[in-house]
Amino acid sequence: MIHKTVYRHITVMEAVAIFIGSSFGIGILALPRMAVEAADTGAPLLTLCGLCLTLFGALLITLLARRFPNDTVVRAGERVIGKWPARLMGVCLAVFFILLTALGAREFTTVVAVAVLPRTPVEATTLVMLLLAASSVRNNFTSFAYIQLFYQPFLFIPSVLIPTLALKNAIFTNLLPLWGNGEGHWWAGMASVAALLQGGFVLGFLVPAMIEPRRMPQVLLWGGIFIGSVYLLFVIASLAVFGSMEIRNLMWPTLEMAKITMLPGEVLERLDAAFLAIWVTAAFAGLYTTYFIASLVIKDVLRFEDHAFLSWALLPFIFMAAMLPPNVVQVYRAMEWLGRIGLVLTIGYPLILLAVAWMRGVREERGLPEQADSTL
Amino acid sequence: MTLWSRWMKPKSGPRKQPLPPDKVLQEYKSQKFDGHVKKALRLIEEMLGENDDLVIRDFRVCQTHDAAAAYFANIVNRDTSNENIFRPLMDMKPSAARARLRGRALREVIVKEALHHEEVYLRTDMIEVIEDIMHGHTAVFVEGCDKVIVVDARMVPHRTPEQPYTEQVIRGARDGFVEQLSTNITLLRYRLQTPNFRIKMMKIGRLSRTKVAVCYVEGLVRPALVQEVLDRLKMIHVDGVLDAGTLEQFIEDNHWSPFPQVQNSERPDKCVASLLEGRIVILTDGTPFSLIVPAVFVQFYQTMDDYSERWLMASLVRLVRLVALIFSLVFPSIYVSIIAFNPELIPTNFAVAVAGGRAGVPFPAVVEVLVMEISMEVLREATLRLPQQVGGALSIVGVLIVGQSAVAAGFASPITVVIIALTTIGSFATPAYNAAIALRILRFVLTILAGFFGLYGVVVGLILISNHMLSLRSFGVPYLSPVVPMNMQGLKDALMRAPLWWMWRRPQQLDPIDSRRLAPGAARKLLSQNSNTLDPVKPRRLR
Amino acid sequence: MVSLSKRTALCRWFQAGLTVLVCLCTTGCWDSLEIEQRAMVLGLSVDIAQVPSDDSHFATERNTGNASESPRPLQVQGRPESEAATARATAKETARMPIRLTAQIPIPGRIPLGPGESGGGGANNPSQSVWVVHSTGETVTEALQCLQQQVADPLFFGHLRVIVVSREFAQKRGLSDLMDYLRRNPQVRRTLWILVSEHEAAKLLATAPPLKRVPTLYLISTMDQAIRLGKFPTEFLGVAESKVVMKGRDMVLPYVDVQHGETMLLQGMAFFRDYRLAGVVTGIPGVYTYMELCGIRQGGIVDRAQLPGGSWVVLQSYRRRRSIRLQMVQDQPVFDVYVHIDFHIHQTSGDPLNLSNPATLRLIERRESEKIISAQKDLIRRTQQAGSDIVGFGEFVRAYRPGWWDAHIQTKDRWREVYKTLPVHLHVKSRVRVYGMRAR
DSSP states (O other), X not given: OOOOOEEOOBOHXXXXXXXXXXXXXXXXXXXXXXXXXXXXXXHHHHHHHHHHHHHHHHHHHHHHHHHOTTSOHHHHHHHHHOHHHHHHHHHHHHHHHHHHHHHHHHHHHHHHHHHTOSSSOXXXXXXXXXXXXXXXXXXXXXXXXXXXXXXXXXXXXXXXXHHHHHGGGOOGGGGOSTTOSSOOOHHXXXXXXXXXXXXXXXXXXXXXXXXXXXXXXXXXXXXXHHHHHHHHHHHHHHHHHHOHHHHHHOSOHHHHHHHHOOOTTSSSSOOHHHHHHHHHHHHHHHHHHHHHHHHHHHHHHHTOSOOHHHHHHHHHHHHHHHHOOOSHHHHHHHHHHHHHHHHIIIIIHHHHHHHHHHHHTOOOOSSOOSEESSXX | OHHHHHHHSOOOSOOOOOOOHXXXXXXXXXXXXXXXXXXXXXXXXXXXXXXXXXXXXXXXXXXXXXXXXXXETTTBOHHHIIIIIIHHHHTOOOOHHHHTOOHHHHHHHIIIIIOOOSOEEEEOBHHXXXXXXXXXXXXXXXXXXXXXXXXXXXXXXXXXXXXXXXXXXXSSOOOOOOSOHHXXXXXXXXXXXXXXXXXXXXXXXXXXXXXXXXXXXXXXXXXXHHHHHHHHHHTOOOSOOXXXXXXXXXXXXXXXXXXXXXXXXXXHHHHHXXXXXXXXXXXXXXXXXXXXXXXXXXXXGOOTHHHHSOHHHHHHHHHHHHHHHHHHHHHHHHHHHHHHTOGGGSXXXXXXXXXXXXXXXXXXXXXXXXXXXXXXXXXXXXXXXXOHHHHHHHHHHXXXXXXXXXXXXXXXXXXXXHHHHHHHHHHHXXXXXXXXXXXXXXXXXXXXXXXXXXXXXXXHHHHHHHHHHHHOEETTEETTTTTTTTOHHHHTTTTSOOOTTTOOBOXXXXXXXXXXXXXXXXXXXXXXXXXXXXXXXXXXXXX | OHHHHHHHHHHHHHHHHHHHHHHHHHOOOTTOOOGGGSEEOOEEEEEEOSOTTOTTOOOEEOOOSSOOXXXXXXOOOOOHXXXXXXXXXXXXXXXXXXXXXXXXXXXXXXXXXSSSSOSSTTOSOXXXXXXXXXXXXXXXXXXXXXXXXXXXXXXXXXXXXXXXXXXXXXXXXXXXXXXXHHHHOTXXXXXXXEEEESSOHHHHHTOOOTTSSSHHHHHHHHHHHHHHTTSSOOOOHHHHHHHHHOXXXXXXXXXXXXXXXXXXXXXXXXXXXXXXXXXXXXXXXXXXXXXXXXXXXXXXXXXXXXXXXXXXXXXXXXXXXXXXXXXXXTTEEEEEEEEEEEEEEEEESOTTOOTTSHHHHHHHHHHHHHHHHHHHHHHHHHHXXXXXXXXXXXXXXXXXXXXXXXXXXXXXXXXXXXXXXXXXXXXXXXXXEEOOSSOO
């Protein structure tokens, strides 16, 4: 087969879109509850801390990318810590992202099953969701970027509209005290919030395809601002509307918030089903990213030319993994554990790579070739 | 019947099997005209003699040289051939010097001194001569002459340019392309008088030999794109090209997509506008439709009116069109999913009333909607084929009667009829017929998905569609391109239609060589210049 | 190149087709249920069944305005303390109190589509456009199941707008399990209203003034208009759910009654201690005072201020502001509530009064302030006696003095004890803004 070479073509705006799309997932539906359980009314602050943790991870990837502007994370790892250890880590990453995709899909279809389609089997909705993601994963990086960019308005409009409309019923004292009553478990909470944002690892694969890898910090900044404001908006609005005690009672506080909002003019009396429908795009964007990362990692580890066929090859495994948890409690427990492990991988691994690269003095030769050696 | 008769018929000698059309010419490939009229005529007889409308007219040039003209009777304009071919040749003053002329000298005398028809070709290959005769030219063979003189005296019935039916405008030019390529090129040249306007001609179709003209403006469009278009056209090996639509299907990028990736137009002004944007126009002989490549999705809801009206109105109208487009795609599916899956979304009063309206309908909403949609499509197709005098009456009566009686018969609820009517009207608001038809088909898919999964299914379907559109390319240009990948200059002409002075660059997705539409500083000058000559506040002497 | 792209395109379409096919084959229309095949429950009423032994007692009747006389409901008129005492009913008692549910289901053909009068028969009489079904059961779910057995179409709660609960039910059994059911059911909307009815709830649900096509919608529009006119705060289910679990606050619900057998009277509000009714505040001043203390900006209630010399003035508040100051005095919270109210004057007793005199206006303002303060004091005293912090002073303590809260309170029960003796100082400032077209 001909060795494909593709020009660098991802603009900063598309990179920001990818970063945002990767972070908007189905996790937002449960986010306020997770944050409140960890820190009571300190939830917004906790969310901010979690975001900082994520941005720290993204910063590590950026620094790594600055050192190796032509390599993905996996390939950079091979240069830094040797071929086989890096491949081993690559396998770990791949397994992690496969599981993350599976649980993400399952979480979303659980929400769908509970809220709107109670009699439709979870298997059917999950399969549809995964097929949708798989058929898109076959696309190349350009289309990936286009798709993520295209869905931005569909992520942002409801994310701004629904909290803003819901704020009509807000009570200010619900937000106080800022650090919460009683003892929280802040570290665990931060980890849970950061775990929602692990799609950001895709930045590590983005760099070799970017037109200007130097502007990566800009991507980080804008992405951080947008993601952070939406996450905070959701947490603050639901906390102000429901209060910390009621949020503990609600499985998906964000969805409940959509339930009490009414479009001005009473066109739609409640927005929960509509919100959930629009949120399919967010779930899709998140799943697409993690699925894409999984196939890219495998492609890099096994030195494949193309990742397209991996999309179908991975599908059965992802589907089976998604069907493993027996009930909603287990789904969330599995998410929690997987998220913690994932943080070690997505933040710890780049940290180790950077440290070793710094000590050994490994770095890419200066200057960027016009063509990146990658099928991205 | 043929098989039977062939089997029954005893073989009567070695009958020559007729050759397939494109093989015939191959047989005569090496034949050249060598100055012998008889020999050449024999060849012509052999090939075209079976046609009863072939005319071979013998005459004499300068009273000395035997000559013959070969042509098809009805395609040649008699007046032209009489006046411009036979009269000058027969009237040539005989002289001794002329009688001795042979070869090149003879040809030069005939072409340069006698024949005063303007369009004359010289041929040596007999194949070319035969092709010319087929095309409707008159071939003149002169004894001793080194080349065949081919004179274009063709006359094909044609109509005058008139307002195209498919693309009506309120304000704008009223002429449209006609079937003749020559007329169409005239219409383009008349509007675009730059020396950089290029037309590359080629013939496509082994049998039809249809003339195709690739038009572009050099210095705007990338040469690589021109080459790509020419290459794709050259790859077409088909027996006949009867319409631009045939060509379109050969050169499009994705043959499996429901979306058109090549724009077609009957309007010369639209073609010129496209040329000026840096696109390529392909004209085909025999059809009033031109092809415009590369095409992106936004083009399918733009019209010429948008540019001739003032920008604010044009933007609003375009927005309306876009809303209609989206309506026609998603309305029925959203209706189905609200009725059958999430009735809690609509206001209680309305929900109770809707339930009342549907109370007698025996089918589920999805079946009801699909049946009504299909009957609407049938109605539309029927009115399209009917004679015009009947069509108008039928469409109105049909819609009224079908809708009314469907409700009366308890076959459909009144709200369904309203939804279907809105959807159908919405799909008519899309200016491009081929894009509207794509969305119409996808509407059915979405409705079925809605029947299975409700709103979830609708959104999954929409994601599938938009993912497909996002991975679609037309000659390498992303299909949704001014929107994704985002391009601020392009966006000025995508959802809105910005003021013309503000759209100072050509669409960037086409990557034109010269990207400036407006001269530098022109916009600023335009906006600052405001002398208000007749301002009543001004002193009279300054006016 | 073309062949390659063709192949991939074919692949893509094959995949798309496969996706759709899998959708179609693996799924049926599991959740598809046409709107007319759902029995839309618009309103529910919950009473305590009078005949608990007769479990299989189904009563179905077409409600025709003069509903069959049900047994006379219990009149519970107790002092708040005793009410609180009854609230501590055991689970055993709950078991002996079966629920009697009444559901209001619109009959599809009866309600015309569109604004015209041309519709099915009975369009003019709203009470005939709905079907009223009764059932009983030990729990809400069981009662609903029992209801489902009488109704062919599956019950649908997506448009459930009103639940009327009898005072007896709210007092003796509490709303805990009912609200748990409502929280769990994804169809139920949070903007649902729970009304506490003084007498039998089923009767209230059946009130059918000829203003709306569906009786339940009349109840809803009563509440919506009450909010718009400033007669009642926004206290629908979602708000109540939030308040009931807050550590420093309790919920209130509208308290209604049937008047003249056909209209609903919004007569006050019921305040709760956890999920049990702890007392009611009837009359306009009660609700009004609560809204002042909660700082709801929208005013609207008309009040008469008596002036010395026998003349009086009718005032209507149109805007309020409230601020609360929390101080710690000797390590105990002390509240100062400042309320500022703007008034219009609608009517006076007549001529001797001259409103253009600033002194008169000041007098009116002072009188009105005094009156309001006494009403507020009364409300706070009553809620303190009942141990139901409806204004949410506890929330202020939790929000602004988190250190003290974490050290001393932490739970709702402990806050309740503190609240019973909580010092609250009230400061009211009234301001007359305009007095109409008359100049004096």
